[in-house]
Amino acid sequence: MREQDFRLIQSQLQKVYNNSAFYAKKYKEAGLEPQDIKTEADFTKIPFTSKADLRSAYPLGLQASPDEEIVRIHSSSGTTGQPVIIPYTQKDVDDWELLMARCMNTAGLTPLDRVQITPGYGLWTAGIGFQAGVEKISAMAIPMGPGNTEKQLEMMVNLKSTVLISTSSYALLLAEQVAQRDIKDKICLKKGIIGSERWSSKMRQRICNELDIEAFDIYGLTEVYGPGISIDCTQHNGLHYWDDYLYFEIIDPNTAEVLPMGEEGELVITTLKKEGAPLIRYRTRDITRLIPGECACGMKYPRHDLIKGRSDDMIKIKGVNIFPTQIDEVLQAVEGVSSEYRVEINREDGKDIMLLIFEAEVLDRAMLLMENVSETFKRKIGITIATRAVAIGDLPRSEKKTKRIIDNRY
Numbered sequence: 183m184r185e186q187d188f189r190l191i192q193s194q195l196q197k198v199y200n201n202s203a204f205y206a207k208k209y210k211e212a213g214l215e216p217q218d219i220k221t222e223a224d225f226t227k228i229p230f231t232s233k234a235d236l237r238s239a240y241p242l243g244l245q246a247s248p249d250e251e252i253v254r255i256h257s258s259s260g261t262t263g264q265p266v267i268i269p270y271t272q273k274d275v276d277d278w279e280l281l282m283a284r285c286m287n288t289a290g291l292t293p294l295d296r297v298q299i300t301p302g303y304g305l306w307t308a309g310i311g312f313q314a315g316v317e318k319i320s321a322m323a324i325p326m327g328p329g330n331t332e333k334q335l336e337m338m339v340n341l342k343s344t345v346l347i348s349t350s351s352y353a354l355l356l357a358e359q360v361a362q363r364d365i366k367d368k369i370c371l372k373k374g375i376i377g378s379e380r381w382s383s384k385m386r387q388r389i390c391n392e393l394d395i396e397a398f399d400i401y402g403l404t405e406v407y408g409p410g411i412s413i414d415c416t417q418h419n420g421l422h423y424w425d426d427y428l429y430f431e432i433i434d435p436n437t438a439e440v441l442p443m444g445e446e447g448e449l450v451i452t453t454l455k456k457e458g459a460p461l462i463r464y465r466t467r468d469i470t471r472l473i474p475g476e477c478a479c480g481m482k483y484p485r486h487d488l489i490k491g492r493s494d495d496m497i498k499i500k501g502v503n504i505f506p507t508q509i510d511e512v513l514q515a516v517e518g519v520s521s522e523y524r525v526e527i528n529r530e531d532g533k534d535i536m537l538l539i540f541e542a543e544v545l546d547r548a549m550l551l552m553e554n555v556s557e558t559f560k561r562k563i564g565i566t567i568a569t570r571a572v573a574i575g576d577l578p579r580s581e582k583k584t585k586r587i588i589d590n591r592y
Contacts, residue, residue: 183222187429190454191462195219195228198460202246204239205462226440230450231464236405237264244459245269252458257305258404268405269458275314277455281424282315282410288422288481289375289398289413291345293320298343300352301378302328307408308378312347315410321345328352331359342370350381350389351584354522357392358575371395377402377409379583380489382510385521399488405461406451412486420473420485427455430486431463432472435493446471448493449486467492469505497587499527499534500565506586509538512562516554518543522577527589534591535568542571 196216198205209215212229219228236244244267245252251271258266270278291297297316301308309327316323324341326334334356337343346353353376360366371393376386377400390397401421402409412423423430428451432441435448449466469492473485491505498504513519520541528535538559542551548571555569578584 183225183429187425187454188222188225191225191429191452192216192219194453194456194460195462197457198246198462202244202460204235204243205246208235228463230438231461233266233405233465233467236266239266240264241267242269246460247271247457255305256307256404256408266405271457274407274456274458277427278311278407278410279314279318281407281427282311283318284424285375285400285410285413286315286319286321288415289345289373290416291316291319291321291373295321295344295373296324296341297321297345297347298324298326298334298338298341300326300328300334300346300348301409307402307404311402311408311410312375331355335359335363335365338371339365339368344370344372346371346374346393346395348374348376349378349580349583350376350385351379351580353389353393353397354385355579357389358579361392366392366394369393373398375400375413380491380506382507382514382521384510384514384519388521401486401489403451403466405459405464406453407456411451414488415477415479415481417477417479419477420487422477422481422483422485425484427453429454430472430484432470433465435467435469443472443474446487446490469493495587497525497527497589499536499567502563502565504563508563509559512555512559513540515558515562516551518547518551519555520574522574522584523586524577525587527587527591529591536565537568537570539570539572539577541574541577543574545571545573 199209199216252269253272254270254275256268299309299312303309313323313325324337324343353374372395374395374397376397386397399414399421400409401412411428412421414421431450432447433439433450434441441447449468449470451464451466452462453460469490471487473487477485490507496503496505513523520543523538523540526537542548551571552569559567
């Protein structure tokens with residue numbers, strides 16, 4: 183930890199202790215006062231903050247600045263429980279705009295670009311954040327929002343959009359529609375900024391090939407500004423994160439022990455300059471690692487690896503822990519299999535039964551592909567599963583995020 187980071191953390195700690203009802207209660211119950219954190223070695227004494235903690239602070243328990251300084255709120259979707267409300271001061275909004283502009287610059291956008299923004303607006307952070315970053319670099323924002331694929335393609339062609347901002351699921355849907363309508367020669371896309379969900383290398387290849395774009399991974403969380411806290415560069419070897427605004431740790435998700443540089447674990451984030459709702463040692467549940475050394479691109483900002491998945495995305499079948507990325511790797515290893523899949527898990531006669539449904543490029547080879555996928559799964563992951571091949575396009579597509587694992591056991 184750098185000295186300046188520690189001083190900023192001390193300041194954030196004092197701020198939330200004095201002004202955030204949630205953190206004041208949390209730290210008092212833990213017997214912790216800001217003055218107890220005197221050295222960098224004391225940092226690990228600070229308790230972690232969890233998503234459940236943030237939900238318990240609903241609606242405005244996280245607020246650490248007076249009402250007259252709060253200019254906006256954003257919220258998580260709340261699909262798995264109470265939503266989380268994040269208040270922003272004007273400085274928070276300005277800082278987020280700056281971080282998003284850095285992302286646009288890192289991806290090589292210029293004022294000549296026309297940027298089609300498909301993520302949602304409103305309470306969610308995505309659309310409005312991307313638009314702020316695009317406008318900050320003086321590029322043209324095309325604020326489409328989600329859905330209405332017909333209109334999306336019409337505007338993409340007529341306005342000659344050069345950049346697509348999207349989830350990977352919707353980028354794939356658009357790519358397939360471009361191919362089906364045979365309009366690839368009518369679009370002018372050069373780059374894609376893709377975020378909000380994990381995506382496989384095979385899916386990336388399909389999107390890039392079918393839209394003829396260079397794709398950049400962008401990462402963020404509603405709780406921590408929103409999208410734009412990191413992005414990969416033209417080297418595509420990890421995502422650069424803005425360490426003048428954020429402090430990253432990697433911990434063992436089971437023991438909460440801080441792991442050495444380069445080891446894979448759960449990402450924990452501490453904000454360094456946030457005013458409306460600072461977060462201290464927030465457990466993201468996202469699995470990644472910090473990449474040692476400098477990037478060949480020349481940027482001095484440090485990097486983390488692609489998000490492998492979430493610690494709570496793990497499924498347990500027949501005593502084996504399986505992450506979605508392992509399923510991606512199985513499909514990547516079998517030629518003739520597309521990127522899209524769906525897993526259905528049931529319990530029959532006291533036994534777990536897993537069915538992996540995947541899209542095949544040529545259905546005439548379905549039986550052979552099913553055998554190859556089953557054998558590869560057994561070899562790489564260690565359990566026997568059932569498989570089913572379907573035609574490309576048969577599995578559901580989403581304008582937002584695709585749900586790929588259906589667990590019917592609970």
